[in-house]
Amino acid sequence: MSQSNQKTVRVGLLGIGTVGGGTFDVLRRNQEEIRRRVGRGIEVTMVADLNVERAREVVGKAAEVVADARLVVANPDIDVVVELIGGYGIAKALVLEAIAAGKHVVTANKALLAVHGTEIFAAARAKGVIVAFEAAVAGGIPIIKSLREGLSANQIQWVAGIINGTTNFILSEMRDKGLDFEVVLKEAQQLGYAEADPTFDIEGVDAAHKATIISAIAFGIPVQFDKAYVEGITKLSATDIRYAEQLGYRIKLLGITRRQAHGIELRVHPTLVPHRRLIANVEGAMNAVLVQADAVGTTMYYGKGAGSEPTASAVIADLVDIARLMDVAPGARVPHLAFQHDELSTTPILPMDEVVTSFYLRLRVADQTGVLAKITGILAEQDISIDAVIQREADEVSGEGGNQTDLMILTHDTKEGRMRQALVQIQALPTVLAPIVSLRKEELA
Ligand code: NDP
Ligand code: HSE
Numbered sequence: 001m002s003q004s005n006q007k008t009v010r011v012g013l014l015g016i017g018t019v020g021g022g023t024f025d026v027l028r029r030n031q032e033e034i035r036r037r038v039g040r041g042i043e044v045t046m047v048a049d050l051n052v053e054r055a056r057e058v059v060g061k062a063a064e065v066v067a068d069a070r071l072v073v074a075n076p077d078i079d080v081v082v083e084l085i086g087g088y089g090i091a092k093a094l095v096l097e098a099i100a101a102g103k104h105v106v107t108a109n110k111a112l113l114a115v116h117g118t119e120i121f122a123a124a125r126a127k128g129v130i131v132a133f134e135a136a137v138a139g140g141i142p143i144i145k146s147l148r149e150g151l152s153a154n155q156i157q158w159v160a161g162i163i164n165g166t167t168n169f170i171l172s173e174m175r176d177k178g179l180d181f182e183v184v185l186k187e188a189q190q191l192g193y194a195e196a197d198p199t200f201d202i203e204g205v206d207a208a209h210k211a212t213i214i215s216a217i218a219f220g221i222p223v224q225f226d227k228a229y230v231e232g233i234t235k236l237s238a239t240d241i242r243y244a245e246q247l248g249y250r251i252k253l254l255g256i257t258r259r260q261a262h263g264i265e266l267r268v269h270p271t272l273v274p275h276r277r278l279i280a281n282v283e284g285a286m287n288a289v290l291v292q293a294d295a296v297g298t299t300m301y302y303g304k305g306a307g308s309e310p311t312a313s314a315v316i317a318d319l320v321d322i323a324r325l326m327d328v329a330p331g332a333r334v335p336h337l338a339f340q341h342d343e344l345s346t347t348p349i350l351p352m353d354e355v356v357t358s359f360y361l362r363l364r365v366a367d368q369t370g371v372l373a374k375i376t377g378i379l380a381e382q383d384i385s386i387d388a389v390i391q392r393e394a395d396e397v398s399g400e401g402g403n404q405t406d407l408m409i410l411t412h413d414t415k416e417g418r419m420r421q422a423l424v425q426i427q428a429l430p431t432v433l434a435p436i437v438s439l440r441k442e443e444l445a
Contacts, residue, residue: 008041009323012072012103013063014094015085016049018192019108019135021058022308023082023315028062034316038323042316048072073098080322082315083107086196092116099123099131104326106318108135108311111200114209117216117223121336128330132318137210138163138287140310141303142317147217147291148338154293156218158258158265160444163210165285165306166194166201167233167253172283175241175250181234193285193306203232204253204268211255214289215266219259219347220339224266227349231269240362240437243408244272247390249360250280254442263350272360272441278302279444290444353417357440358387361409363426364434371431372407382422385412404433410441 011027013020024044027034035041044062048069049055055065066072073081073094081098083105085091091112098105100123107113113120113133124131134144138161147156162168166188173184185202188194193201200206208230216223233253244251249272258265273280278300282288287305292298304310325333335341365371376386387410411419419438427436 006040008043009079009319009326010043010045010077011080011082011319012046012048012075012078013044014048014069014072014081014083014091016047016055016058017084018308019311019315020047020049020082020084022312023084024058026309026312027316027319030316034320038320040323042319042323046072046075046078069094070097073101073103078103079326080104080106080319082319083109084315085109086111088112088115092120095120095131096123099127099129102127102129104130104132104322106132106135106315106322108133108315110136110206110209110213114212114223114225117213121341124336125330125341130322130325130333131336132321133213134318135311135314137213138289138301139165139303139305139307140313141287141289141301141305142314143214143289143301144217145317146299146301147214148334151291151293151296151299152338154295156259157292157294158256159214159218159289159291160254160256160279160442161211161214161289162252162279162282162287163214163255163289163305164201164204164207164253165287165304166198167204167207168282168287168305169193169285170202171233171236171241171251171253174238175245176283188285191285192308202234204230205232207253207255207268211257211266211268214255215257215264215349217338218257218291219264220337220343220345221264221347222337222344224349227266229267229269229352229355233270236270237437240360240439243362243406244360244439245275247272247360247388247408247410248275249273249441250275251439252280252282256442260350260354260356263348263354265355266349267352267355269440272439273444277444353415353420355416356413357416357442358413359409359411359419360439360441361407361411361423362437363407363409363432364404365407366431366433367403367405368431371429374429374431375407375409375426378422378425379409379411382414382418384414384418384422386410387412
C-alpha cells in the first residue's frame with residue numbers, strides 16, 4: 001500500500017447534532033478507506049457544541065470538546081472548520097470568522113448560503129480558501145459535484161427536483177396510508193429529517209434555499225433567494241391528491257429552475273407530475289433531481305436527501321476534496337458557483353407572471369347548463385388552451401347535494417399571468433361556489 005508523508009488534515013466540528021454526529025461516526029468508521037483515497041488522514045480534533053456533555057458522549061476522548069465555537073475557529077491547529085449548527089445567526093459569524101482566519105469551510109447550511117452566499121464566497125475568494133457545500137442540497141446525493149463538474153460540458157436547460165425529504169415523506173405517507181399531516185410531520189421530526197423550524201420544510205422555504213443554490217450553479221448567476229417564488233404543501237388537500245391520482249398524476253413539492261429566453265425561472269410549489277415519470281415514484285424521504293442539458297440530455301440523481309449518515313456522506317466528500325485541493329493554487333480549483341466569479345451572468349430571475357406552466361384547476365360549481373361554457377370562454381379569451389375536462393358526479397361531492405359538482409380542468413402551457421387574470425374572472429362568476437384550487441403541472445418530458 002502506498003503511504004503518503006502529507007500531514008493529517010485537522011478538522012474542527014461546530015455542532016454535533018444529527019449531521020455532526022453522523023459526520024464524526026462515518027469519518028471514524030471509514031478512516032482507513034478515506035486515507036487510502038486521499039493519501040493523508042482526515043481527523044476531527046476539536047468539537048464545539050452547546051451541549052458539551054452530549055458531545056463528549058459522542059466523541060469520547062477522540063477530540064477536544066468545547067462549548068464556545070469561537071475557540072475552534074481561532075485555533076491555529078485547525079485546518080478546516082465544518083459548520084453544522086444551522087441558521088443565519090451565529091453560523092454566519094463563525095463561517096466568516098473561519099474564512100478570515102484562513103481556514104477552509106464545509107457547511108450543510110443551505111439557508112446561510114442561499115441568503116448570504118454572495119458575501120461568503122467573496123470573502124472566501126479574497127482569502128484563497130474553499131467553502132464546500134455538497135450536503136446543503138439533496139443531502140447525500142452528489143448533485144453539486146454533478147452539476148459543477150460532471151455536466152460542465154453542457155448548457156443546462158432546466159433542473160427540477162424533489163429536494164426536501166420532509167415534505168416528500170409527508171406527501172407519500174398521506175397518500176399511501178391516509179395519515180394526517182400533523183402525525184406524519186411529527187414522525188419526520190423524530191427521524192431527524194425536518195429542520196429545527198419545520199415551517200421551513202412545509203412552507204417550501206428549505207426547498208427554495210436548495211433551488212436557489214442549484215440555480216446559481218446551473219446557470220452561473222449569483223444566489224438570489226429573495227427572488228425565488230415559494231409555496232409549500234400546507235394548503236394542499238387530500239381531495240386534490242386523490243383527484244390528481246385519478247387523472248394520472250402525483251403531486252410532488254418540486255424545486256424548479258429553468259432558463260427562458262429573457263430570464264430564469266426559480267420556483268418551489270406543489271406540482272402535478274405524470275405518474276409514469278420516475279420522479280413521480282420517488283417516495284418517503286428520498287430526493288431526486290432531474291437535469292435537462294443540451295449535450296447529455298436528461299439525467300436523474302436519486303438518493304437520501306436527509307438524515308444523519310447520508311448527509312455526513314456529503315460532508316465528508318467535501319472534506320476529501322479539500323484535503324486533495326488545499327495545496328493547489330486557488331485559481332486552479334473549481335469555482336464555488338461552477339463559473340468563474342467574474343463571468344457570473346446578470347440574467348434576471350423572472351417574475352411569476354412570466355413563468356410558463358400548465359395547470360390543474362378544481363372548481364366547485366352549480367350543476368347548471370352553460371356553466372362550463374362560461375369558464376372555457378374566459379380561458380379562451382386569455383388564450384389558454386384546455387387539455388382535458390373532468391366532472392365528478394354530483395353524489396360524489398362530499399354529501400352536499402346534487403346541485404353542485406366538481407370540475408377538474410387540465411390546461412396546456414400558458415404564462416402564469418394569463419392564468420391569474422382568468423382565475424379572477426372565473427372566481428367572480430355566480431355559478432362558481434367555492435375558492436378555485438389551482439396547481440401547476442409539469443410534464444418534465
Ligand atoms: P441539529 O439541531 O441536530 O444539530 C445542531 C447542533 O448544533 C446541536 O447539537 C446544537 O446544540 C448545536 N449548536 C447550536 N448552536 C450552537 C453554537 N452556538 N455553538 C455550538 N453548537 C451549537 O441540526 P442538524 O444536524 O439536523 O443540521 C445541521 C445543519 O445541517 C443545518 O444547517 C441543516 O439545515 C443542515 N442539514 C441537515 C440535514 C438533516 O438531515 N438533518 C440534511 C442536510 C442539511 P443544541 O442541540 O444544544 O442546540
Ligand atoms: N429538512 C431537510 C429535508 C433536511 O427534509 O430535506 C435536508 O436538507
